Amino acid sequence: MKKAYPIPSDTAASQARASDPLNSAWVSANAGSGKTHVLAQRVIRLLLNGTDPSKILCLTYTRAAAANMSNRVFSTLSDWTSLGDAELASRIVALDGRGADAGTMHRARRLFAEALETPGGLKIQTIHAFCESVLHQFPLEANIPAHFEMLDTQMEASLFGDARRDMISGASAGAEVLAEAFAMVLERGGEAGLDALLAEIVNKRDGLRAFIAGLGDDFRSLLAEFRFRPGLTAEDIASSLWPLPGFLPDYFAGFARAAEAADARMVLNNILPYARLAFAEADPIRRLELLGKAFLKADGAAYEPAKAFKKVLLDRLPDLPERYIEAARAILEVSDRLALFRMLEGTAAALTVARWLIARYEHLKRSRGFLDFNDLITRTVALLSRPDAGAWVQFKLDQGIDHILLDEAQDTSPDQWEVVKKLTEEFFAGLGQREAVHRTMFAVGDEKQSIYSFQGAAPDSFAESR
Ligand SMILES: Nc1ncnc2c1ncn2[C@@H]1O[C@H](COP(=O)(O)OP(=O)(O)OP(=O)(O)O)[C@@H](O)[C@H]1O
Ligand SMILES: [Mg+2]
Missing domain, CATH: 3.40.50.300 (P-loop containing nucleotide triphosphate hydrolases)
Structure with missing residues (x-):
């Protein structure tokens, strides 16, 4: 016999009320x-x-x-x-x-x-x-x-395997939007990233299906949500940082000379090497990266001007702190904007891949007369509606x-x-x-x-x- 614990009387009363079949x-x-x-x-x-x-x-x-x-x-x-x-x-x-x-x-x-x-x-x-x-x-x-027939886990995996194979051959056979999305996923994540993404799509397909249906046809509309105009590229975003606010090329040249004259170690060691490369770089994205390395600390934050620039240097360039802050702020802002753009671009690519894979899987499943667990529910709702x-x-x-x-x-x-x-x-x-x-x-x-x-x-x- 199980040991009987006393059930508090108010609990018993609530339970009895709840179990009353009337x-x-x-x-x-x-x-x-x-x-x-x-x-x-x-x-x-x-x-x-x-x-x-x-x-x-x-x-x-x-x-x-x-x-x-x-x-x-x-x-x-x-x-x-x-x-x-x-x-x-x-x-x-x-x-x-x-x-x-x-x-x-x-x-x-x-x-x-x-x-x-x-x-x-x-x-x-x-x-x-x-x-x-x-x-x-x-x-x-x-x-x-x-x-x-109900799809078992093995059959499901095999259908997804087929869908995946079809996707890879479809992507190489020139289904243009898919091919582009596929290339981006591979470029960003490599083989391992692609595998992880595909596995995730399979796992979360029910939620994804609803989400994708809610987005409409063109995933690049995601970009518009964040006020990126149509046709904008990563290069356009990076270019908006040039010329660097606060640090036009002439000012930069003067800054470099003054730092050398003042033997400003921190500037000579940390800022100038990358900044020189940046000012000589024509590719806007490379340039943005170099500017970040030059003007920001390793943790991505701006330096404290009063600590970073020694007094001798500040005496020569009294407005350096404001100019530095202006430049650093612009670099941070454009970098953030670019990261957001890339994230949305990647998301759109991942969703394109997801939509294709799920649609292909659905097609293969239906053509072979299978239902999966999700179908049981949605088909019943459809039937009753x-x-x-x-x-x-x-x-x-x-x-x-x-x-x-x-x-x-x-x-x-x-x-x-x-x-x-x-x-x-x-x-x-x-x-x-x-x-x-x-x-x-x-x-x-x-x-x-x-x-x-x-x-x-x-x-x-x-x-x-x-
Ligand atoms: N009035 C009662 N008399 C005897 N045993 C009870 C009573 N109410 C609950 N129990 C016992 O308490 C234990 C927990 O109850 P039960 O499993 O019904 O809780 P539950 O709310 O469904 O839990 P869960 O949130 O984990 O689903 C069970 O062993 C159940 O038999
Ligand atoms: Mg329970």
Whole structure:
């Protein structure tokens, strides 16, 4: 026997209120506070009140959670088959707050068998598994192959391998925008960078797909967002630093002479060598780099003029501090601007590669009759949203579902919420509403535990869907 810890009475009361199958409820509570426990209690109370097991749909995000929930329900029901009358009666009172008459006791002992035996049975499954079964029921309406196959990880990797090979040969065969983007990625990241990028695209493809769709056709519009005019090049940006503000060539020549005359060591050792190269350099980008090395410290910040220039030098060139600050500031500004430009340019290239790779993968996947996990959700949402078929499908499904219970709601992505929402919309209105059936929705989650935000889980949608 597990050691029984006393459950505080206010906790027990809140849990009992939450598990009351008469109410629909959204419950947010901390880790380990008994959310899954309450959900299991609620399922048992529904069954005890005579709900047909096949009318209950419990959804979780992970398979482990589905198994966990299923174990809890079935182990309680299995316990009940062998308990003595007094013990069973007290369990039922504790659970449901009501006295157990002979009929209830009898039913309680039969629940285990019933829940197992009902065709279709008690459904405790992941959202993905649920969507997969819906799509298998309505392939025609969902516009997918009747005997679609789920893509396993191996097959998925192999499809991406093919897509990648097609991309590399496509890039060399002159698909111009792709070729350019591909060349930039290789130039910036090398083979290793390309591999890392492609792996990342595969991992994050669902989020990327939505992001890319939101950007429109031309990723260079990203540049416009940051006020870079169309057609601008890195060279144009670097050229804007020339002539160097505060340090026109004549002034620079005088500065160099004065530094030598004053034997200003710091200037002679740190500034002049690179600055001379910079003033002789014609390529604006090389020049910008050299100016940075000359006029800025190794950490990229400007020198403190009062410390950097000795007094003898300052006596000869009284306005040197202001001129130096002006030049250093301009170098920093243009360097930042150029870095931003390059970053956006690289991003646009990476997105171009991503769009191509994902589109190719989708094409290969579809042409071979596969669906992946993401498809299960999006195809189900599309199916339930179709103005022509949606209502019919929902009506058919609705015949089978009166109560939806959702665990780990914080890990439910917006698309997955859409599935739940579509199902419950018909609960409370419209075609599916059957008279005299009390239908409920129950969701539990903990916003703080959202572990899947990287793939689009939105703890906010949990709060919003209340
Ligand atoms: N009223 C209760 N009576 C007996 N045990 C309880 C009760 N409430 C919670 N527990 C026990 O506390 C533990 C944690 O509960 P549970 O797993 O339901 O929490 P949770 O909120 O779902 O946790 P997580 O955030 O990790 O999903 C479990 O072992 C559960 O059986
Ligand atoms: Mg839980």
